[in-house]
Amino acid sequence: xxxxxxxxxxxxxxxxxxxxxxxxxxxxxxxxxxxxxxxxxxxxxxxxxxxxxxxxxxxxxxxxxxxxxxxxxxxxxxxxxxxxxxxxxxxxxxxxxxxxxxxxxxxxxxxxxxxxxxxxxxxxxxxxxxxxxxxxxxxxxxxxxxxxxxxxxxxxxxxxxxxxxxxxxxxxxxxxxxxxxxxxxxxxxxxxxxxxxxxxxxxxxxxxxxxxxxxxxxxxxxxxxxxxxxxxxxxxxxxxxxxxxxxxxxxxxxxxxxxxxxxxxxxxxxxxxxxxxxxxxxxxxxxxxxxxxxxxxxxxxxxxxxxxxxxxxxxxxxxxxxxxxxxxxxxxxxxxxxxxxxxxxxxxxxxxxxxxxxxxxxxxxxxxxxxxxxxxxxxxxxxxxxxx
Amino acid sequence: xxxxxxxxxxxxxxxxxxxxxxxxxxxxxxxxxxxxxxxxxxxxxxxxxxxxxxxxxxxxxxxxxxxxxxxxxxxxxxxxxxxxxxxxxxxxxxxxxxxxxxxxxxxxxxxxxxxxxxxxxxxxxxxxxxxxxxxxxxxxxxxxxxxxxxxxxxxxxxxxxxxxxxxxxxxxxxxxxxxxxxxxxxxxxxxxxxxxxxxxxxxxxxxxxxxxxxxxxxxxxxxxxxxxxxxxxxxxxxxxxxxxxxxxxxxxxxxxxxxxxxxxxxxx
Numbered sequence: 001x002x003x004x005x006x007x008x009x010x011x012x013x014x015x016x017x018x019x020x021x022x023x024x025x026x027x028x029x030x031x032x033x034x035x036x037x038x039x040x041x042x043x044x045x046x047x048x049x050x051x052x053x054x055x056x057x058x059x060x061x062x063x064x065x066x067x068x069x070x071x072x073x074x075x076x077x078x079x080x081x082x083x084x085x086x087x088x089x090x091x092x093x094x095x096x097x098x099x100x101x102x103x104x105x106x107x108x109x110x111x112x113x114x115x116x117x118x119x120x121x122x123x124x125x126x127x128x129x130x131x132x133x134x135x136x137x138x139x140x141x142x143x144x145x146x147x148x149x150x151x152x153x154x155x156x157x158x159x160x161x162x163x164x165x166x167x168x169x170x171x172x173x174x175x176x177x178x179x180x181x182x183x184x185x186x187x188x189x190x191x192x193x194x195x196x197x198x199x200x201x202x203x204x205x206x207x208x209x210x211x212x213x214x215x216x217x218x219x220x221x222x223x224x225x226x227x228x229x230x231x232x233x234x235x236x237x238x239x240x241x242x243x244x245x246x247x248x249x250x251x252x253x254x255x256x257x258x259x260x261x262x263x264x265x266x267x268x269x270x271x272x273x274x275x276x277x278x279x280x281x282x283x284x285x286x287x288x289x290x291x292x293x294x295x296x297x298x299x300x301x302x303x304x305x306x307x308x309x310x311x312x313x314x315x316x317x318x319x320x321x322x323x324x325x326x327x328x329x330x331x332x333x334x335x336x337x338x339x340x341x342x343x344x345x346x347x348x349x350x351x352x353x354x355x356x357x358x359x360x361x362x363x364x365x366x367x368x369x370x371x372x373x374x375x376x377x378x379x380x381x382x383x384x385x386x387x388x
Numbered sequence: 389x390x391x392x393x394x395x396x397x398x399x400x401x402x403x404x405x406x407x408x409x410x411x412x413x414x415x416x417x418x419x420x421x422x423x424x425x426x427x428x429x430x431x432x433x434x435x436x437x438x439x440x441x442x443x444x445x446x447x448x449x450x451x452x453x454x455x456x457x458x459x460x461x462x463x464x465x466x467x468x469x470x471x472x473x474x475x476x477x478x479x480x481x482x483x484x485x486x487x488x489x490x491x492x493x494x495x496x497x498x499x500x501x502x503x504x505x506x507x508x509x510x511x512x513x514x515x516x517x518x519x520x521x522x523x524x525x526x527x528x529x530x531x532x533x534x535x536x537x538x539x540x541x542x543x544x545x546x547x548x549x550x551x552x553x554x555x556x557x558x559x560x561x562x563x564x565x566x567x568x569x570x571x572x573x574x575x576x577x578x579x580x581x582x583x584x585x586x587x588x589x590x591x592x593x594x595x596x597x598x599x600x601x602x603x604x605x606x607x608x609x610x611x612x613x614x615x616x617x618x619x620x621x622x623x624x625x626x627x628x629x630x631x632x633x634x635x636x637x638x639x640x641x642x643x644x645x646x647x648x649x650x651x652x653x654x655x656x
Contacts, residue, residue, distance in 0.1 A: 019656070021482070021485055021486065023483075054656070060643075063654070092643065092645075092654060094643055094644050094645065095644070095645065104509045105509065106508055106509045106510040106511075109513075131508065142650075144645055144648075144650070149650060201500075201649070204500075206513060245513055247500075247513060247515050248515075249498070249515065249517040249567075250515045250517045250518055251515055252513060252515045275515065276515070277514075277515055277518070278518075279518040279519075279520055279521040280520060280521060280569075285522050285625075287521050287522075319521070319522040319525050320525050321448050321450060321454075321456045321525050322525075323481075323484075323524070323525055348481060348483065351456070351457075351480055351481045351482060352481070352482045352483075354483045385483065387481075387482030387483050387485070388482065
């Protein structure tokens with residue numbers, strides 16, 4: 001009997017040879033000043049784990065993937081969270097693909113503001129810059145043809161954003177609770193959403209057109225008389241997006257346009273700019289990347305921190321064995337004249353360790369600026385990541 | 389061995405000698421035309437491989453002799469009317485694992501290039517007019533690793549010379565692209581195999597920059613010669629990078645869509 005089990009286990013592991021990638025990150029953040037209340041501390045630390053498991057079947061068609069994610073935050077229990085970034089089955093044919101389960105989908109071309117990237121909800125507990133996304137349950141069908149790529153999505157469950165707790169830094173003065181989330185749809189978060197995207201490369205032009213009907217990803221904040229507090233609110237929207245990118249020598253010209261009908265209003269937004277790369281500046285091996293983008297929208301929300309702004313980014317890549325690089329960014333609000341400066345340095349320590357140091361400074365914030373709540377949130381963040 | 393077999397072998401050897409000899413006889417005398425003819429001959433000898441994949445270990449040595457390494461896999465698809473398409477997928481260092489670079493080489497216009505960032509699930513276009521930049525901190529530039537299309541250079545035959553006991557053509561090539569990091573590359577080409585044995589690179593100021601040595605040639609499916617070691621020495625920076633190529637696989641069944649910005653996301 002023991003032999004049978006042994007043989008079974010052996011053949012099982014051989015049949016299901018699962019490959020993995022894992023990363024474990026420690027993060028320490030120190031703020032220059034005290035926060036909004038006495039519950040908040042001047043420093044915080046966290047441990048973050050991401051595991052990627054995947055298995056490809058011998059037939060070369062099917063893939064199974066599972067990517068759990070975990071953050072354990074020391075001071076703010078609300079920021080501690082677990083998420084399944086991916087848990088899907090995917091089959092890839094010659095000119096078609098199908099994906100079922102929890103997945104991640106990235107749309108768009110710009111670097112600072114992501115207007116068309118609508119499938120996955122923002123993981124607002126991870127960072128304020130909206131780069132990290134929650135897993136989204138989907139049925140996706142892709143058709144590949146000479147005239148372009150067509151993606152069709154059915155998204156059966158909406159995920160509201162989560163917010164920091166009373167002890168958390170970088171939050172609104174009132175604490176929002178995702179359990180209070182209210183919806184326009186009668187089906188609330190269980191509304192079935194649909195999306196479609198067409199994308200194609202025409203020589204040096206990349207074009208993407210997308211349509212989404214479902215619940216808005218960004219949060220509106222409303223006063224709820226019954227609960228006597230501010231609550232997150234999500235409306236039903238139909239959104240059209242387009243993203244265009246043109247490559248001309250060392251230049252990338254990019255734009256993203258979004259229009260949506262929301263709460264019986266038309267909301268329009270555009271972002272775009274350029275990216276320019278200089279290889280080997282001053283006869284050194286250092287490369288410089290330059291990004292300038294702007295963004296504008298017709299609707300001004302009291303609680304959206306950035307709306308009309310100009311953004312500058314510089315990236316210095318040292319091209320050394322450690323792949324060290326230095327990022328410098330400025331976001332300038334045209335309307336309020338406030339700005340956010342950020343500087344980020346990262347380098348490899350060895351083949352499996354990486355270090356990242358980031359500083360953020362909020363400047364010239366006036367009283368009527370939505371960013372006012374971030375006035376005392378200047379901080380530095382040190383992260384060490386172990387990959388195995 | 390019976391007599392007829394010996395005779396057959398001898399006839400074969402003689403015929404082969406004449407064939408090679410005749411090929412050489414046909415070469416034009418004008419140095420520019422002869423250089424181009426050799427490049428075209430070398431290119432023709434590699435036609436029909438369809439696709440190949442290879443495992444690459446890159447070993448970087450800095451000025452102080454300290455070494456670090458990285459591992460990647462490349463897939464190359466032969467271009468019929470235009471240049472080749474190639475994907476490089478990184479395995480180590482672990483922080484870039486799963487990242488991939490896709491390049492469409494074009495014979496006359498500038499290449500197209502995309503980068504896949506697995507953490508964001510994002511494919512990013514690279515404005516890649518200038519390909520003289522370092523590849524992953526190594527002494528190889530992107531342009532050294534790109535598929536070498538005949539049209540990308542003009543040529544000049546210099547001389548014939550023995551290198552490591554082997555007869556070679558010595559040909560200078562001059563990049564057509566004004567964004568190239570080089571003004572001249574001198575290449576020693578093996579006369580029989582028509583493979584590069586050594587290349588010397590001169591920078592934009594026309595001074596000696598790098599030397600690349602190819603070694604460990606093996607022939608695959610009786611036709612295609614591939615080196616197993618590439619050693620690049622940067623004379624100005626006093627640094628060295630060695631590429632070890634192994635596990636060559638030719639003519640695999642690959643999906644049509646693999647060499648596309650969408651397809652590259654699925655490689656690991």
